[in-house]
Amino acid sequence: MKKTYVIDTNVLIQAPYALDCFEDNNLVIPLVVVEELDGLKKADGEKGANARSAVRTLERYRIQGDLFEGIELESGGILRIEKNFTDVELPGDLPEDKADNRILKVCLGLSKQKESDQNIILVTKDLVLRLKAQIIGIDAQDFITEQITESDAKYTGRCEVYIPEDSIKEFKKKGISLKELYQTDEEGNKQSVQFVENEFVILKADQSTKKTLLGRVSGKKVVPLQYKKSKPYGVKPRNVGQYFLQEALMTDAETAPLVIVKGMAGTAKTFYSLAVGMEKVYNNPTGEYRRIIVCRPNAQFDDDIGFLPGDEQEKIAPLMRPVIDNLEQLLDTDEDNRYEDEMLLSDKIQEVFDRGIIQTEALNFIRGRSIAKTYLIIDEAQNMTPNQVKGIITRAGEGTKIILLGDPNQIDRPFLDEKTNGLSYAAKYMKGSKYCWQITLSADECERSVLAMDAIKRLNSPKE
Numbered sequence: 001m002k003k004t005y006v007i008d009t010n011v012l013i014q015a016p017y018a019l020d021c022f023e024d025n026n027l028v029i030p031l032v033v034v035e036e037l038d039g040l041k042k043a044d045g046e047k048g049a050n051a052r053s054a055v056r057t058l059e060r061y062r063i064q065g066d067l068f069e070g071i072e073l074e075s076g077g078i079l080r081i082e083k084n085f086t087d088v089e090l091p092g093d094l095p096e097d098k099a100d101n102r103i104l105k106v107c108l109g110l111s112k113q114k115e116s117d118q119n120i121i122l123v124t125k126d127l128v129l130r131l132k133a134q135i136i137g138i139d140a141q142d143f144i145t146e147q148i149t150e151s152d153a154k155y156t157g158r159c160e161v162y163i164p165e166d167s168i169k170e171f172k173k174k175g176i177s178l179k180e181l182y183q184t185d186e187e188g189n190k191q192s193v194q195f196v197e198n199e200f201v202i203l204k205a206d207q208s209t210k211k212t213l214l215g216r217v218s219g220k221k222v223v224p225l226q227y228k229k230s231k232p233y234g235v236k237p238r239n240v241g242q243y244f245l246q247e248a249l250m251t252d253a254e255t256a257p258l259v260i261v262k263g264m265a266g267t268a269k270t271f272y273s274l275a276v277g278m279e280k281v282y283n284n285p286t287g288e289y290r291r292i293i294v295c296r297p298n299a300q301f302d303d304d305i306g307f308l309p310g311d312e313q314e315k316i317a318p319l320m321r322p323v324i325d326n327l328e329q330l331l332d333t334d335e336d337n338r339y340e341d342e343m344l345l346s347d348k349i350q351e352v353f354d355r356g357i358i359q360t361e362a363l364n365f366i367r368g369r370s371i372a373k374t375y376l377i378i379d380e381a382q383n384m385t386p387n388q389v390k391g392i393i394t395r396a397g398e399g400t401k402i403i404l405l406g407d408p409n410q411i412d413r414p415f416l417d418e419k420t421n422g423l424s425y426a427a428k429y430m431k432g433s434k435y436c437w438q439i440t441l442s443a444d445e446c447e448r449s450v451l452a453m454d455a456i457k458r459l460n461s462p463k464e
Contacts, residue, residue, distance in 0.1 A: 085109025
């Protein structure tokens with residue numbers, strides 16, 4: 001049986017293509033939603049761009065007929081704008097002058113129509129509005145098209161398998177067939193493994209647990225790491241995760257143009273990404289990249305950048321402080337005396353920016369550009385929407401390497417969560433692509449400090 005979905009404004013702002021995602025069901029857009037889109041269409045950044053996109057979609061349907069009567073969609077459903085039900089009464093604690101409550105009046109009015117035998121469902125990203133809908137007996141759902149599943153979230157970009165002892169020499173020379181690798185069940189029986197392209201692999205000799213090798217899935221083989229002995233900008237991997245991270249970052253943009261790195265704070269995601277970038281652009285220029293661009297999305301900042309004083313660099317300076325912190329450690333390798341001469345350290349960092357080796361940009365200013373031969377770091381990528389991450393990845397020009405860094409459990413943006421953010425979305429849909437390398441760094445691989453490691457373990461898994 002067909003359903004009738006009532007669409008909230010925030011759904012269209014986050015996913016302007018949402019009207020194409022409901023199969024053959026009927027869609028209702030309250031008039032107040034159209035009014036809100038109209039008010040947002042001149043906004044800066046993604047919010048304004050998506051509002052304009054949604055308005056253009058409605059205009060495309062308007063010229064086909066009467067949107068208030070209903071327009072048939074290609075999927076078989078009906079799309080219409082609902083302007084009635086202004087006289088529907090809500091509970092006294094839901095004031096009628098609020099836009100959200102006007103949407104609720106439409107839902108309630110539709111559900112009370114005598115000829116209506118369809119299920120009325122409100123679709124909104126707003127948890128509070130879903131709770132309000134429950135008060136008046138209206139079914140409400142999140143927009144789940146962009147959500148990842150629990151299974152998707154568990155993919156870490158690495159696995160552990162056994163390798164026959166007599167195949168170790170073969171692996172070191174030219175790699176080993178996937179068919180020769182296996183895992184075991186609880187009873188010790190061999191099981192075949194379902195590998196993913198570019199998945200990193202920890203290989204353990206089946207006759208000697210002390211022998212461990214590291215590799216990566218490439219086609220029908222697991223091949224050894226090429227950059228295991230590298231020390232980009234003097235940095236050496238301290239754990240297995242960092243060996244895998246280094247491999248993904250050091251590999252050229254033609255082979256690995258997209259790298260997705262997930263991990264908690266302190267796992268050196270940003271630090272290692274900058275180290276590799278500085279090695280290739282500044283320390284030993286290879287000609288691969290013209291520059292390093294660092295972008296750090298922020299929920300409120302992305303919307304308000306136009307109102308902040310100063311030029312672009314002055315506006316985004318507060319967001320880039322974590323980048324400066326990491327550069328301080330990279331540019332002064334003497335850990336014991338690093339901060340003795342603050343002026344000299346500051347001059348070194350300023351030189352890197354003055355020479356254009358590293359550039360920092362707001363996410364809004366990346367939009368619409370085609371970026372070539374650039375080492376592009378998107379830090380805190382979990383605060384991007386799926387639409388934003390699509391815009392970034394599809395803007396990659398020739399020779400550009402995009403690195404998405406973040407922790408899906410640390411969301412600062414309204415209407416996003418660990419299942420709907422851009423980082424998780426990219427990880428799901430780029431999984432298995434030969435152009436995408438992924439790795440998730442574990443809590444045990446925190447290298448910030450012993451306190452940071454202990455806090456990550458304790459505070460992210462509190463016990464009663």
